Amino acid sequence: MIVRMAKVEIVGAKDLLQEVLARLRELGVFQIEPATVGFIEEGHEDDIRSFMLDEKSVFERLFLEELRAKVGDLLSSLPKVQVRCSYLDPRPVIDTVAAIVERHRVAIKEKNERMDALRKERVELERYAAFLGTLAPLIGSVHETPDLDFIGLTIREPEMVIRLKEALSRITDWKYDLMTEPAADGTLVGLITVEKDHADRVKKTLSDEQVPELIFPPSFTGLSFPEKVKYVNTRAAEHTGDIERIDAELARFTQRWMPIYRSVRDWIDDRLSLLSTTASAFETRMCFFINGWMAAKDVKKVRGELAEAFQGDVVLAEKEMHEEDLDHVPIILKNPPYFKPFEIFTSMLPLPSYTSYDPTPFIGIFFPVFFGMILGDAGYGLLLGAIALYVMKKYRKLHMVRDGAKVLLVASLYSIFFGVLFGEFFGDLPERFFHLQPLCVERRTAVVPMIFFALAVGVAHVLLGLVFGVISGFQKKEKKEAVYKLLSIVMILGLIIVLASYFEVFPTFLARPVIIAILFLTPLLFFTGGLLAPLELLKSIGNIISYVRIMAIGLTSVLLAFVANNLGGLTGDVVTGVVVAGLIHLLNIILGVFSPTIHSLRLHYVEFFSKFMEHGGRRFEPLKK
């Protein structure tokens, strides 16, 4: 249901504005309206202007915005760890925090930068260590002499070795040695030994061929190979120690300060939001005005609260709601516990306008029925009901999941009901094992009767939608629209009578007077609905035929269940048969959850709601913490 709203104005002494806003935010039932349309009476526009913050408040806002930026920056640079909650009231310590936050921010920034540098260097050292480790067996067989140069390289493609050898032979006149060894990462690590005179040309060739040469940093200069290995290992160990130490320092700092800074940030956010809300208020020379909306039932309570808190210095007045206000009224949907879970479907639609209907009860009533008609299997219904109960119990704190499970539970109950009517329990098992006949109709063979049944449901649902359209039209004093919808109902009923007479369901003599009546009403239809009225009527007939999907999708479901049982029976073995049939039934159940859901919703959204629902409402967003 759409909750009845009240248009209110709160007036008080200017210096009380922030306290009033804080109080209203605590109550959490008032939505402030920044627009003046419909609130400020004609002739008073010049006396009332937007509320201006005083000098102190402006300074406070600037100070808090700067502090918020610093605290946010500090918090974002701290490690993400689980910390306690702080129960410290930030208000008395805000100046102390402002004094130390910059120091903390700089210190943490330096630590993070140092940590990044150490990590980067350690990665480099690990690369050198891997390279040197791979080269160790090769180096052992090479005698270091002053005339020779050693070039280390990483070769990603083994084919490159042949090309490299060709190039080296050409440059060095066969005076080289290239040794390769597979590295741990799957690449090849190579060592080229050449005379010093050829070293530069070889390096240029490597660069041209895009073979990365491993260049050691200057700190490695003058070290022999074993010294290099030792140096790398020592440096890596030192870096690891440093990183662990900084990590521990950061963790200690975070544990100690993060809860405090979070609490300060939340308080600042709260305070800034209050200060920015004042921009939506208005003022005269002595008073402030706040315009807005609240649920009509809350007016008395809020009036009492304000009167008590400010000893009559602040007054709440309920203003008369005019027709032009109806487009601006925010919407609150409030439904009884049975319908509440169905709001997950309503939330997928735009909100209804204030003068329209809440779609939730309609979905709550018809969705499970359509779902049950489509699935229509007692076995599937029982299984889905059990799953829904389990999910409800297991995820009772996750509202969306719990609501979805509740909807599934109701829908599964209707599936059981229609399953009993259609005599289906995991397909045609009752007939196979116990020769039980359906109570009502066997969907698998009664195709035409089921089409008529689905069409009858469609007629009832679409006509109900049109009836609501008529009521809504009269309520909104749009008489032409209401009469047009009324005529549509009469026309559809007339067409049904004509068709029923044609198929000899009704007496044939009925057809002629009804056709004459339809022809007589047609000009009226043009007058009320415009030139496109017959097209709209045709659309309504198309909407009714669309309900055949209830039967069509149900038929696919029952046939798939039938195929599952047949295939299970064909295996000739109980265990294999149960497994085969079970797998196909499982597929059918999965399809049986999604398909009926989507199609039932579509029947509501497109066929039913289009007849009377008006969207375009805005959500009620009260001031609250």
Place this chain on the structure above:
Amino acid sequence: MSYEKVLIALCAALAIGLTALATAWAQSKIGAAGAGALAEKPELTGTIVILVAIPETMVILGFVVSTMILFTVK
């Protein structure tokens, strides 16, 4: 006699087959555009589901015509 039955079956198959192809084509276009729109605005889920489901009316009408051909044409 059997020739007529074949024609009836063919007509029924065409009625549902062609409308199914038309629905599939329309849904592929709407689905692709809808997926793009959802990446930008996830709050449009309900609208996109409706848009994707709208062309299904064609195949439902095809199904009705097909059933009428099979069960009413003698």
